[in-house]
Structures are given as C-alpha cells and as structure tokens.
Amino acid sequence: MCGIVGAVADRQVQNILLEGLKRLEYRGYDSAGMAVLSADARLSRQRAVGKVAALEEKLQASGLRGHVGIAHTRWATHGRPTENNAHPHQSGDSLAVVHNGIIENYEILKADLEGQGYVFLSETDTEVIAHLMSREVSRHDDLLSAFQHVVDMLNGAYALAVTHADYPDQIVGARKGSPLVVGVGIDEAFLASDPLALLQVTDRFIYLQEGDVARLTVGGNIEIFNAGQSVERPSAIFEHGDGAVSRGDYRHFMLKEIHEQSQVIANTLEGRLGDRHVFTRILGAEADDLLAHVKNIQIVACGTSYHAGMVARYWLEKLAGIPTQVEVASEYRYREVVVPEGTLFVTLSQSGETADTLAALRYASQKGGYLASLAICNVPGSSLVRESDLTLMTQAGPEIGVASTKAFTTQLVALLLLTLALRHVRQGDDDVQARLVNALRELPRLITRGLALDSAIETMSAAFAEKHHALFLGRGTMFPIALEGALKLKEISYIHAEAYPAGELKHGPLALVDSDMPVIAVAPNDELLEKLKSNLQEVRARGGELFVFADEHVAINESEGVHVLRMPAVDDVIAPILYTLPLQLLSYHVAVLKGTDVDQPRNLAKSVTVE
Structure with missing residues (x-):
C-alpha cells in the first residue's frame, strides 16, 4: 500500500514528488509526507494525516522548495495514522528516510539506540532506520557507506x-522484498515504488533486484551495488501507462482484470515472505502474541468473498x-451466535x-467474546478496515468489473498468508x-502460464453459447472454486x-444430467x-458432456463427450488460486458470445451497500 517517490535534479522537484x-x-x-533539500542544503519536511490533498495544502502554505527530495504515502502497520507516525522520518535536522515494508528486528535495534541516548518520537519501525543512519553517518566517510552498513x-x-x-546532491535507496x-531522466534521476508514480517525467526505468543499493546524484548519475560490489542493471521502457481505470487494449475491464492477476498477486505477496516463512507482522507489531492465542476462527463474508472463506477453511x-x-454475513447476524473461547x-x-x-462485524463487536477482529480488504480507509482491530490488505488495485476476479484471487493469497502466519506462531519454522x-x-509465473x-478457453466457450444450464463439480478445496x-x-x-x-452427484444432481447439460470439473493432481x-x-454414463480443467500430469484423456484442457502442475495447496483462472475466462467468453453486458451485468452493483 505504501508509496515512495524520490528525485534528484537541477530543477525544483517538489511538484514532481507531489504528482x-x-x-x-x-x-x-x-x-503522506515530503522532505526536500533546498539550494543551501537545508532539510525541510511537511507531513499530513489523510489525503495527499491535505499535504498539498501544507506545501503551498510553507513554500517548501528543493532540488533533492523524497516523499511517501503510508498505510499504518506500526503505530496509528498520526502525523508523528507519517513518513518521512528524521533523526535530527539533517537526515530523512522513507520506508515500505516491515523491519522484523526493530525492537532489538530500538532498545540498543535508546541505550545510546536516541529519542524516539513515533511508534514506527522506520524511525529505527533514521537513527541508525544518523549514527552510522558519523562513523563513515560518505552516505553510501553508512547506508550499506x-x-x-x-x-x-x-x-x-x-x-x-x-x-545535498544525492539520494540513496535499497530494496529487499519490496519493489523499488x-x-x-535527462541529467536527473528518480526513485519510486511503482513506475506509475514517475510517468510524468520519464518512461525509462531500472528495476532494482533483491539486495540492490542505489545512489542517485545531481546530473543524473546512477550507481547500483549488490553485496558491496558495483553492478549493472538494464533499463527498460515502460509501455503500459494507460492507468488502472482504463481498459487499455482490452475489450472489457473484466478481461483486463483477469489478465492483471499475475501482477496483483505479486503485489499482494510483496514484502510479506521471508526465506522459509510468512512475516507474522503483516498483521501488526503485536501479531505474534495475538496469533498465539487463536483457538478458533469465524469467517464472515458475502458472494465471491464467501467462496474465498470456504477455501480458507480447508x-x-x-x-x-x-x-x-x-x-454468509447476511445470515450470521440473524442468529444467536455462540462464541468459542x-x-x-x-x-x-x-x-x-x-x-x-x-453489519456482521458490528454485531460481533456488540456481542463481544471475540479475541479480535481482522478485515481482509482491498480498500484502505474503508469502513470495514476502520472498524476492525487488525487488517490484512490485498493489492488488487481498482477493480472496475462488477464480477470480481483479481479481488478474489488476492483474497485467497491473503488468507493463505494468514494461515501460514498462524502455523508459524503455533509450530515454529518447518519444511511445509x-x-x-x-x-x-512461483505463483505469479504459474498464473501467467x-x-x-x-x-483455447475462448474456443471451448462456443459449446455453451446456446445452453441454459450448467453444472460445476469439484472436491475438497475445489468445491468452493466450483461454486465461484x-x-x-x-x-x-x-x-x-x-x-x-x-x-x-448420486444424492440428487445426477437427475439433472443429460446431453444438454454441460458439466465443468476442476481436476488438480491431489489426493481426491x-x-x-x-x-x-x-456423468458420462448418463450422457453428460464433460469439460475438464486438469493438471498436465493427470490421466484424464479426451474422448467423445469429454473435453480436457491441461493446466500447469501446481502444489495442491496453491491449486485453488490457479484453477480459478480458467473458470473466469470461460464465463467471460461465454458472456461475450451471448452479447451480455460483461462489466455491468443486469441487477448487480459493484459494492453492495444496502441489505
């Protein structure tokens, strides 16, 4: 969620940072906040709670100007949304830092710094970095050496x-687990967490790799290091700047959003995976203690989100x-709920x-007895997020199509992250x-495949254009995917x-199966x-026509009445996320053939804000 922008130029950069x-x-x-170095090497900072517009008002009133600067939008993980917790953070009047991600060992570092007399003014993990930098600058000959240390x-x-x-002529930056x-530019250089932030000044980017450290200096000089050694990284032209709320080259928003899933899943994983486990502090600084006390989980949701919750139960x-x-949320709040400890x-x-x-959240809060409430959501600042004790944000970006696609798969990813965080707290590190x-x-790569x-799915969809009914089948975690x-x-x-x-099937649905009833099945290579x-x-014995999405190693062969589309091999735990894709594409192409309004289907709204 957080965003970084930095600039080093011969011109004033405050408007570039703001844009x-x-x-x-x-x-x-x-x-949001911004810090710039003026021509006389004086550091100035402005921060504001709320929207960037609030920061903009402060900047106009202060007359903040400079040729070198950094800026940030923050979503709270350590500490409440207050001005003191907003970035950039300073140590004294000379140094400013912005940070995306989570520093796991910040408490140990903070205790050490406090013992040396450093005073902390925020509740964040980021302020540790500012004070460490201040200390190390006094011990090293240049900013880069201090930063690498x-x-x-x-x-x-x-x-x-x-x-x-x-x-005053440079910015240093680094990435590990979060993109940068x-x-x-021409005789100038920039930093950002997302290329979209800089498309107003350049379309050429160097994508820093894991462990890279960069130094940008006035005049556009860019140096990159990894493990202390100078390295060369290629630059590339950014060719997809149409914006998240434009269809671009796609016929419908739904198709665009289906094809965005590789990237948004990568974004949702960003900064949340260690070498062998999920960072438990994705839920906040006190997550370890809270998760250790979880004995039961109650998931409440509607529609597509309800199906994500059903997968998570497994x-x-x-x-x-x-x-x-x-x-289902609409049912939960109309019964007398017994809350297990x-x-x-x-x-x-x-x-x-x-x-x-x-309403279900408010009912649960009023009833009491829960350990805590956790919202998994795509919109920071929404009512659900504000009213929950904990949040785990997805990174689907704006979803315009009414039928949810990328929001669903990113919810599944977030739920698996929650599951692995709970396992880590309860069992410690393990091979699973x-x-x-x-x-x-590997999931984003498999999504692309x-x-x-x-x-191939578009070709398959022609068999459904004149049908009036369809039956979806799955077992285990694939049953909720069939529902979806x-x-x-x-x-x-x-x-x-x-x-x-x-x-x-034998308990009723087989009565529906005939040659006019297409049956869609999802068949990963799992124990079922x-x-x-x-x-x-x-199904085949009753004359039903089968359309099977099967693992590439599964022995289900095409024959009369059996159509098979091969899916990439995938870990059976991850399979529900991958097997969602062909069902989304099938629905899309069938709808196009039938001539319905794909992005705005009749009688439906994107956000259901009334009961």
Missing part, C-alpha cells in the same frame, strides 16, 4: 530512500490446526463497504512452510449454473483425484 504521490493514491494510504543490520522486507543535508525502481484446519467456521473474527470484502459484512513460501513465490490458455465458477457464469452470461461437491475421476464416469 508522484497522487499517482500512487490508488494503492491506499492514511498519511545500516542495510546489513536490518531483518525483514523493505524499500528505502534516504537523503542527508551533508550530502530507478527512473532514468487451509486453516489442515495447515494451522485451527477449527474454522465460514458463514479464543475466536478470531475474520471479515472479507473487496470494497470494505459491503453492508451485510459490516518453506515449501509453500516457495510455491507462493494459466492465462496463456485464454484462446458457477457464480461467475450466472453473473455475466445469465446462464443458470449450480455447483456441487462431486461426491454428492481418483475419487473425482469416478464421479466423472457417473
């Missing part, structure tokens, strides 16, 4: 930018060993303004976590669709595969 912050507003934030002391995930009045790009019980209940109340919402989910952390790192099936596939098809194509656990294959034989 960069405005371009990062889509990421969500609760405060400080970076070596930090554990966690970060993108950093630092400026110092004693070095260098913008290449994960939480299998991987974290925590009993989990999932309930140590229950974490989890709400899911893309907008954070879903009326039934908000390490395996799944690696699988999550899955999306490459678009044209059925929901997508009915939302945008208006085809009646139902989903069942495949093992339930052989059971699923038997269920699919039951």
Whole structure:
C-alpha cells in the first residue's frame, strides 16, 4: 500500500514528488509526507494525516522548495495514522528516510539506540532506520557507506530512500522484498515504488533486484551495488501507462482484470515472505502474541468473498490446526451466535463497504467474546478496515468489473498468508512452510502460464453459447472454486449454473444430467483425484458432456463427450488460486458470445451497500 517517490535534479522537484504521490493514491494510504533539500542544503519536511490533498495544502502554505527530495504515502502497520507516525522520518535536522515494508528486528535495534541516548518520537519501525543512519553517518566517510552498513543490520522486507543535508546532491535507496525502481531522466534521476508514480517525467526505468543499493546524484548519475560490489542493471521502457481505470487494449475491464492477476498477486505477496516463512507482522507489531492465542476462527463474508472463506477453511484446519467456521454475513447476524473461547473474527470484502459484512462485524463487536477482529480488504480507509482491530490488505488495485476476479484471487493469497502466519506462531519454522513460501513465490509465473490458455478457453466457450444450464463439480478445496465458477457464469452470461461437491452427484444432481447439460470439473493432481475421476464416469454414463480443467500430469484423456484442457502442475495447496483462472475466462467468453453486458451485468452493483 505504501508509496515512495524520490528525485534528484537541477530543477525544483517538489511538484514532481507531489504528482508522484497522487499517482500512487490508488494503492491506499492514511498519511503522506515530503522532505526536500533546498539550494543551501537545508532539510525541510511537511507531513499530513489523510489525503495527499491535505499535504498539498501544507506545501503551498510553507513554500517548501528543493532540488533533492523524497516523499511517501503510508498505510499504518506500526503505530496509528498520526502525523508523528507519517513518513518521512528524521533523526535530527539533517537526515530523512522513507520506508515500505516491515523491519522484523526493530525492537532489538530500538532498545540498543535508546541505550545510546536516541529519542524516539513515533511508534514506527522506520524511525529505527533514521537513527541508525544518523549514527552510522558519523562513523563513515560518505552516505553510501553508512547506508550499506545500516542495510546489513536490518531483518525483514523493505524499500528505502534516504537523503542527508551533508550530502545535498544525492539520494540513496535499497530494496529487499519490496519493489523499488530507478527512473532514468535527462541529467536527473528518480526513485519510486511503482513506475506509475514517475510517468510524468520519464518512461525509462531500472528495476532494482533483491539486495540492490542505489545512489542517485545531481546530473543524473546512477550507481547500483549488490553485496558491496558495483553492478549493472538494464533499463527498460515502460509501455503500459494507460492507468488502472482504463481498459487499455482490452475489450472489457473484466478481461483486463483477469489478465492483471499475475501482477496483483505479486503485489499482494510483496514484502510479506521471508526465506522459509510468512512475516507474522503483516498483521501488526503485536501479531505474534495475538496469533498465539487463536483457538478458533469465524469467517464472515458475502458472494465471491464467501467462496474465498470456504477455501480458507480447508487451509486453516489442515495447515494451522485451527477449527474454522465460514458463514454468509447476511445470515450470521440473524442468529444467536455462540462464541468459542479464543475466536478470531475474520471479515472479507473487496470494497470494505459491503453492508451485510459490516453489519456482521458490528454485531460481533456488540456481542463481544471475540479475541479480535481482522478485515481482509482491498480498500484502505474503508469502513470495514476502520472498524476492525487488525487488517490484512490485498493489492488488487481498482477493480472496475462488477464480477470480481483479481479481488478474489488476492483474497485467497491473503488468507493463505494468514494461515501460514498462524502455523508459524503455533509450530515454529518447518519444511511445509518453506515449501509453500516457495510455491507462493512461483505463483505469479504459474498464473501467467494459466492465462496463456485464454484462446483455447475462448474456443471451448462456443459449446455453451446456446445452453441454459450448467453444472460445476469439484472436491475438497475445489468445491468452493466450483461454486465461484458457477457464480461467475450466472453473473455475466445469465446462464443458470449450480455447483456441487462431486461426491454428492448420486444424492440428487445426477437427475439433472443429460446431453444438454454441460458439466465443468476442476481436476488438480491431489489426493481426491481418483475419487473425482469416478464421479466423472457417473456423468458420462448418463450422457453428460464433460469439460475438464486438469493438471498436465493427470490421466484424464479426451474422448467423445469429454473435453480436457491441461493446466500447469501446481502444489495442491496453491491449486485453488490457479484453477480459478480458467473458470473466469470461460464465463467471460461465454458472456461475450451471448452479447451480455460483461462489466455491468443486469441487477448487480459493484459494492453492495444496502441489505
């Protein structure tokens, strides 16, 4: 959510920094700030709680000007949204730092610095970096050497930018686990957490790699180091600056948002994965203690978010060993709820303004008895986020299409992060976590491979154009994915669709199966595969036409009435996220063939703010 912008130029940079912050507003934030070095090497800073517009008013009133500067939009992780906690942070009157990410060992570093007489004015982990820099600058001959020494002391995930009045011609920056790009100008240089922040001044960028440290100096000189050694990084032209609320080259927002999933999932993972485990402080500084006391979980959500919660139940019980209940929000608040001891109340919402989910949270808060409330949401500053004790933000970006796509998959990613954080607190480090952390790192690449099936799915969709009903099947974690596939098809194509656990076929749904009823199944290579294959034989025996999305190593072959599309091999825990993609694409292409309004289907709204 947080955003960094930095600039080094012969011209004044405050307006460049301000425009960069405005371009990062889509990421969500609760405060903003800027620090610049004037021509006489004097450091000036302005910060404001709330929108960038509030900072802009302060900047205009103060007359802040400078040729070197850094700016930041912050979403609170350590400390409340107050001006003292807003970035940039200073140590004395000479040094300023901005930071995205989480410093895991900040408490140890802070205690050491306090023992040396440093006074802390904020509740953040970032202020530790400012004081460390101040100390190390006094011990080293130049800013870069001091900065490299400080970076070596930090554990966690970060993108950093630092400026110092004693070095008024430069900015230093670093990345580990959080993105940072260098913008290449003509005799000037820039830093940002997202290229979109700098498209008003350049379209050429150097994407810093893990562990890179950069020094930018007036005149446009850019130096990059890794492990203390000078390295060369290629620059590239940024060719996709149409903006998050433009369809670009896509026919519909829904298709654009489906194809954005590789990137937004990478964004949601950004800064949250260690070498072998998930950083538990993604939920806040006190997360370890709170998560250790969780004995039960209650998930409440609506629609697509409810399906995400259903998948999470399998994960939480299998991987974290925590009993989990999932309930539709509109039903939850109209019954007498018994709250087991140590229950974490989890709400899911893309907008954070879903009326039934908000009402359920308020009901739970009024009833009491819960350990804490956690909101998993895509919109910082929304009502759900403000009223919850804890938040875990997704990074889907603006989702314009009414039928949720990228918001759903990023919710799944966030729920798996929560699951692994709970496992880590309860069991410590283990090989299962390490395996799944690696699988999550690979997920954006697998998503890209899955999306490459678009044209094949478009061809497959022709078989549905004249149908009036469809049946979706899945087992285990694939049953909620089947539910989500059925929901997508009915939302945008208006085809009646139902989903069942495949093992339930003999308990009623087989009565619906005939040659006019397409049956869609999701078949990853998991422990329930052989059971699923038997269920699919039951469909074929009744003349049903099968459309199967199967793992590339699964022995389900095409034959008369059986159409198979091969999916990339994937860890079975991660499979629900990947297998969502073909169902989204199938629904989209069927809707296009039927000529419905894909982005704004009838009778539906993006954010359901009334009961």
